[in-house]
């Protein structure tokens with residue numbers, strides 16, 4: 001393949017070309033990146049997921065019961081655990097196995113619990129092996145428990161050695177002579193990313209940071225919408241002290257604690273230097289109820305609710321919600337430039353009709369009047385509902401695509417033909433099923449999805465991404481979804497990063513490797529490439545950061561032989577050095593997996609230095625399913 005790359009003549013690249021998408025699915029938040037180690041710490045429940053004792057276990061002859069005491073810990077956390085004994089000797093208590101294990105290391109664990117009752121003795125908190133009962137850390141805490149009043153007890157545990165595995169539990173014990181005590185909000189955090197209180201797991205944050213993303217789409221996905229019982233994600237119930245967060249039934253089959261809330265998401269943006277793309281709920285619930293879409297008059301308070309959220313994020317300290325932000329320790333507004341109205345409003349019975357009839361425009365008009373600089377993104381994936389009545393706004397839409405390798409490759413040119421007046425956020429994309437022999441077909445939602453990303457799928461995603469990069473004037477950026485998968489409990493595979501409670505078992509998928517390579521090799525503007533060959537089996541894009549500094553990206557799909565490249569970059573002469581980074585895997589069906597507790601990573605990265613030959617031409621060869629970046 002002979003290619004000539006021009007020095008100028010393309011389009012400026014979006015500074016957000018690659019980003020992250022996050023929602024609580026697959027226990028990616030609770031039991032995932034949110035570092036809380038105690039599962040079901042506050043017995044939060046709902047109609048959909050009633051309060052439960054799971055996974056708490058009694059210690060000694062303790063009897064554990066859920067109680068709604070006459071004095072609740074708070075209106076938000078009305079249910080507590082009662083620990084009672086009939087004995088007069090020994091200790092009783094309760095034990096929590098964490099989120100399918102607890103990683104015990106010689107580091108500081110910060111804990112707390114609230115107690116209600118009459119007890120003048122001591123509590124003992126421990127981290128111990130579930131298999132051998134070996135105690136790795138233990139601490140006595142004098143009780144301040146008082147009848148009729150909830151009292152918080154804080155502590156730190158510091159094991160001297162690491163546990164050999166994650167089969168560990170957190171134990172809270174006391175003298176059975178206390179008779180009966182109630183506990184709530186029993187919490188334990190390991191060190192967190194950037195030492196944030198109520199923060200995130202460092203290893204998972206590092207895995208995200210490696211991607212070099214520039215934006216963060218939150219808080220859904222379907223999880224913003226809520227399921228049949230009408231529980232959308234409520235920003236104001238995810239802020240402030242944990243005692244004031246009731247939690248909600250998440251969309252993905254479990255109660256969300258909402259410990260990971262709006263402020264935590266925005267701090268996360270700060271910590272990873274990414275800009276938020278904030279979705280607001282727009283009146284569509286999931287589920288099949290006839291009334292799952294709000295009427296215009298029902299929607300009005302929700303428009304105000306979204307404005308209140310924006311004031312919380314962007315408003316001055318003297319505004320009502322800006323003052324609330326200040327009171328929570330954030331006097332300065334956060335940065336926010338993008339707001340998405342809903343999620344996938346092109347789906348479901350009356351979704352598209354009501355969206356274009358009134359739902360989008362009600363939010364659009366109110367938000368753009370209050371915040372004219374915000375870029376408002378529609379969620380329909382096409383342009384039919386974009387722009388509201390004010391088409392001068394630089395509108396955009398969120399395009400989602402879950403498909404198969406061949407289909408992804410066929411979509412390389414998708415953005416060649418879209419409107420140049422609007423931009424697309426590719427807020428969710430992933431190759432989730434294998435090819436169908438001899439057919440270029442999309443996904444079959446009734447058929448199983450892949451358990452792990454396949455290399456051929458990751459290569460096809462790369463080709464789709466290169467197609468989007470080539471049309472940089474039409475895109476905001478792209479984010480793979482879903483981001484995380486707790487291998488002990490999940491609803492959706494494949495995912496970008498899979499994990500267990502053991503940080504040594506964090507698996508970066510084959511797609512993670514591809515995004516890491518493409519995202520960390522940005523350029524300021526695309527540049528035209530002329531060629532003696534059509535796209536296929538090689539697909540490419542070229543860009544320039546500053547004169548002489550080119551980035552050429554390519555991926556090979558379905559080649560029966562090695563593909564030789566001969567590339568001349570305008571203005572480069574013989575001897576100029578370039579760096580060629582090539583990702584490869586043993587074959588297209590290779591996956592990164594966890595087998596018998598061991599992570600297998602099949603992706604290889606080969607980095608070589610090349611020198612331009614006569615006429616400033618770079619020459620190299622790539623194999624089938626290689627993804628490569630050449631920088632000069």
Ligand code: AHR
Nearest residue numbers: 221222223343344481482
């Ligand atoms: O990423 C999983 C789900 O796929 C998202 O929640 C939803 O937006 C899409 O349908």
